[in-house]
Amino acid sequence: MEHVAKVHRAHHPGADLGALRRAYLLAESSHRGQMRKSGDPYITHPLAVTLLLAQLGAETTTLTASLLHDTVEDTDVTLEQVCKEFGDEVGYLVDGVTKLEKVDHGAAAEPETFRKMLVATGNDVRVMSIKLADRLHNMRTLGVMRPEKQVRIAKVTRDVLIPLAERLGVQALKSELEDLTFAILHPEEHALARELIAEHAREPDPLTGVATSVRRLLREADIAAQVLIRPRHTVSVHRLRLKRGELGPCDFGRLLVLVEEDADCYAVLGELHTCFTPLVAEFKDFIAAPKFNLYRSLHTAFADEEGRVAEVLVRTRQMHRVAEAGVIALGNPHRASQGGEGESGGEPGGPGWLSRLLEWQSHATDTETFWAELHDELAQDGEITVYCASPGVAPAAGGGALPLPAGATCVDAAYARFGEAAHSCIGARVNGRLTALSTVLRDGDAVQLFMEPAAASVPSGPSPEWLEHARTPAARIAIRHWLAAHPPAPEPELAPAGATGGGEDARAGLFAGTGSSTSVRGGAAEEAHAEGRAGVRTARRREWGEGAPVAEAAASVVVEEPHAVVRLAGCCTPVPPDNVTGFAVRGGTVTVHRDSCHSVARMTATGRRPVPVRWEQGASGCRVTLRAEALGRTHLLADLTEIIAAQGATVVSAEVEPPREQRVLHTYTLQLPDAAGLPALMRAMRGVAGVYDVTRAARPLPAR
Structure with missing residues (x-):
């Protein structure tokens, strides 16, 4: 215990050791008579764990809890007793690392113990600091266990504890845990790496000469710095060998340059890059x-x-301390439970990965799902930050920085921002461009999410394809829950061509498709076989003929020839008060086009004589073709036809083109009772969720 106290005082000269001494006396007396499998008295374990934490600079509260961390689990000491004698903060840490009983939880004891520790870590990361040091000492003495138990413990260490050490920045513990796990799970590769290290040690290290040159260089530049050789640990050597093949004599270590101030780091970098030949690709x-x-x-x-x-590696001494000990060196930097800054001025709240983990685990009600998703979450390598906003959402709820794991997609961003409300996400813009929800995001991307209005007549939901694009457990769990609660409905038969119905009956026959196309909503198969329903009279029928009879168009046109048959051109569907031009076609019929129509320019260029036409006073009803460009989603056709019917228009025909890059194009030929209502109709269609433009259709000129 005196050694622990001496090491602790080296980091915290003014520390009060009274609590530590009392904690040791309680731990020693309560564990007295208990032996470890190695044959050592049990008290050697909490002492070793506490020494590890003291060497990394842990503060007194952490060391006190570390000495007591097994008392509630393995002795007659109660949690209430710990809280009474050492305070609620120490009691919280001890409770956080206390395992759940197998008698009560059976096979779920280990996963649920980790869930309990992670939830406790959400309020105080020192809980996981103690657990990591506890696991390291147990791994050091794992040789006394049966081989199969060694493998089981090593796998959990590899899959859960080592990634957690990485996320908490505790490099010193992580490196040794990696080496110990590597030796158990891959003994042959471990032996090879150790032999390579031993061979290298038999020869003079060339990095010694390089370090001398760097010291001289920095001294001449008047930069106060310490230059050390930092040997690679076993797993690091193994990884480098896999990456480079044969290792060179300088590959078994790195130079570590320690300075006082941040600016000194860049001064060192400048000298190194000026006086030596830098490898630009290696700079970070x-x-x-x-x-x-x-x-x-x-x-x-x-x-x-x-x-x-x-x-x-170039860093300040404070950076080096944090690089080695991570959160242990910072005490409790996040202080999520208090909602304020940590003891060392760390960021408020928890780190992004921990906040996400705590969120999704609350929805993973069964142990198996939690354990599988935890492994997947911790297997993610790295983290990114995107900046997310949504139209129509208050800035506090829909904007700001959003931390996500590397490899996350727009689907993940939606669920990270909105939770289960992301079921109604219908599309996204990334850096100003419309994109698929499956798009993988990069650090710094600006993401704008489009949500279906809450008042949508038929609420939408995610499709099974979303699971293929979700990288975060929160997204996957939410999507699976929704799909389980909303099994796909059987596909109804399509209405035959020529089916009647429209106007107020436009909602008849609509259904929620669950197809497997690649639209943003994942249900664009509904759009692909949408023809024949919602009052569409002739599905996928093109209205590109030379014209529609005046009788069908329900609008008059007056020409100089009173007996001429007049048709409105289907390519541009003119309506009052469009400027129009007529051309005589076969049989003496006059076809009327909008002046802006491509056909007018083409026929004029070929010498066709225009026929003067004008709208008859009092003309009201008309036929028009509109194109709606939208983000693909389920129920889009239903919502558009409902709006069209509400505006008093009748659908004559409709065409839905297959989605391209998550965008769809709907073309509607509509009968309006009054041409004056066309602007209001177009505005109403633009207001439908996902629709970003509605224009009058014009037939493209054929290729020549």
């Missing part, structure tokens, strides 16, 4: 852009005049 600035686990440092590599290539 984690000071300007820190990693998600609080890590800050400059990484670079250079070749000296003798051709020796050295990798270099």
